[in-house]
Amino acid sequence: MSKAFQKLVLGCGLLSLAHAAYSAAQHRTYLRITEQEFTTLPLDIILQAVISLAIIIYSILSLKSDWKLIHATDLQEKSSWETLSNIQSFYTFNHRGKAIFNPHYLQPAPVSMDSLH
Amino acid sequence: MADNYEEMSCSEAKELLRKWRDDNERRSDEVVQIFDYCLADKVKKLGSERLIVLEQVFVAALDCGRIKLAEDCVRVLISEFPESLRIMKLKAMLLEALERYDDALDVLESIINKDETNAAARKRKIAILKAKGQISDAIRELCDYLRKFMSDQEAWHELCNLYMMEGDYSKAAFCMEEVLLHNPFSHLIHQRMGDIRYTMGGQDNIEIAKSYYAQAVKLNANNLRALYGLYLCCGHIVNSKAPVNKRKEAQKLSTWALKKISEITNDKLPRSTKSSKNSNQSNDIAALEAAFGNLDAKLN
Numbered sequence: 001m002s003k004a005f006q007k008l009v010l011g012c013g014l015l016s017l018a019h020a021a022y023s024a025a026q027h028r029t030y031l032r033i034t035e036q037e038f039t040t041l042p043l044d045i046i047l048q049a050v051i052s053l054a055i056i057i058y059s060i061l062s063l064k065s066d067w068k069l070i071h072a073t074d075l076q077e078k079s080s081w082e083t084l085s086n087i088q089s090f091y092t093f094n095h096r097g098k099a100i101f102n103p104h105y106l107q108p109a110p111v112s113m114d115s116l117h
Numbered sequence: 118m119a120d121n122y123e124e125m126s127c128s129e130a131k132e133l134l135r136k137w138r139d140d141n142e143r144r145s146d147e148v149v150q151i152f153d154y155c156l157a158d159k160v161k162k163l164g165s166e167r168l169i170v171l172e173q174v175f176v177a178a179l180d181c182g183r184i185k186l187a188e189d190c191v192r193v194l195i196s197e198f199p200e201s202l203r204i205m206k207l208k209a210m211l212l213e214a215l216e217r218y219d220d221a222l223d224v225l226e227s228i229i230n231k232d233e234t235n236a237a238a239r240k241r242k243i244a245i246l247k248a249k250g251q252i253s254d255a256i257r258e259l260c261d262y263l264r265k266f267m268s269d270q271e272a273w274h275e276l277c278n279l280y281m282m283e284g285d286y287s288k289a290a291f292c293m294e295e296v297l298l299h300n301p302f303s304h305l306i307h308q309r310m311g312d313i314r315y316t317m318g319g320q321d322n323i324e325i326a327k328s329y330y331a332q333a334v335k336l337n338a339n340n341l342r343a344l345y346g347l348y349l350c351c352g353h354i355v356n357s358k359a360p361v362n363k364r365k366e367a368q369k370l371s372t373w374a375l376k377k378i379s380e381i382t383n384d385k386l387p388r389s390t391k392s393s394k395n396s397n398q399s400n401d402i403a404a405l406e407a408a409f410g411n412l413d414a415k416l417n
Contacts, residue, residue: 086142090271093214
């Protein structure tokens with residue numbers, strides 16, 4: 001649909017909504033003149049208001065349609081496999097860390113070949 | 118960043134430690150250094166975070182083999198909560214780091230006796246088996262554990278790792294699928310699934326790996342590893358005996374993946390060196406391509 005046509009539809013919708021509001025006001029005045037009790041608006045005015053509102057919403061949405069997508073992964077984009085695969089509850093401690101980071105680490109005595117025989 | 122821990126203020130250090138806790142980073146060496154330089158004399162100033170920081174430093178100290186520091190931390194924590202099971206678990210971890218595995222197991226047993234539902238202690242028992250190198254026992258225990266705590270993602274992930282240590286890729290893939298069910302939108306897990314399937318090899322698995330990599334790229338277009346995996350999978354399919362239309366499609370996909378890869382790698386270069394390195398970059402990519410082309414040929 002062309003932009004101009006959509007703007008036309010939007011205009012019609014706005015006019016129709018305004019007309020529905022005007023009709024409602026007219027209806028109230030008519031009731032006051034004929035001295036009747038107000039209960040509810042006639043169905044045609046309600047329908048007109050609802051339908052024109054729907055038209056307005058739809059045409060505004062399609063006129064302004066350069067929306068941004070919400071990416072499900074935006075939050076994860078920064079996380080890396082390193083942090084995801086770091087499983088804290090299964091840490092083990094018998095690794096090279098104690099040799100690299102501990103300044104007072106004593107190397108265990110090498111196993112002599114004789115003891116293996 | 119790495120060198121100026123000494124100049125860091127207390128609140129900055131606190132902030133950084135909190136960030137690492139939230140992001141689930143290991144960084145044990147840095148944590149211990151920060152504690153040594155900035156926080157050791159000001160533990161009281163940490164306020165409400167004092168105890169959790171001490172726990173973090175405790176684990177990091179064990180990781181670095183700084184038993185003395187770990188003992189200091191756990192002593193403070195014990196004086197605060199003498200009866201806590203969580204602190205008892207820390208004690209067991211200390212025994213573990215000292216390689217007194219049987220004593221550690223006794224402590225963990227007593228925790229489980231007091232509280233049947235204590236998952237952390239059960240997981241530590243499995244970690245001890247892993248530390249002792251008894252991988253198949255650890256797998257058995259972990260399967261047992263997962264029968265009781267089926268929704269534990271970490272445990273499924275760990276089981277996957279253990280199966281991979283044993284080279285049992287189909288079971289590892291099953292475990293990773295379980296993790297994937299918990300995070301269907303995680304590109305990293307899709308990428309991992311692709312890695313496992315690609316490692317398994319064979320026409321069908323390569324096809325499956327290709328779709329996992331493709332999904333990972335769809336979820337995060339900047340996932341370089343997944344793009345590269347996609348490229349390799351397509352390369353395999355092109356050189357295989359697949360139907361012609363499939364091979365053509367794979368060919369198209371592989372050129373697309375390669376284009377994306379070079380776009381990302383060019384973007385990541387700093388502006389000033391971009392022009393001078395651009396030619397180098399394309400040379401590198403061409404060389405890589407040639408190398409992998411040779412690999413493919415050899416595999417067939």
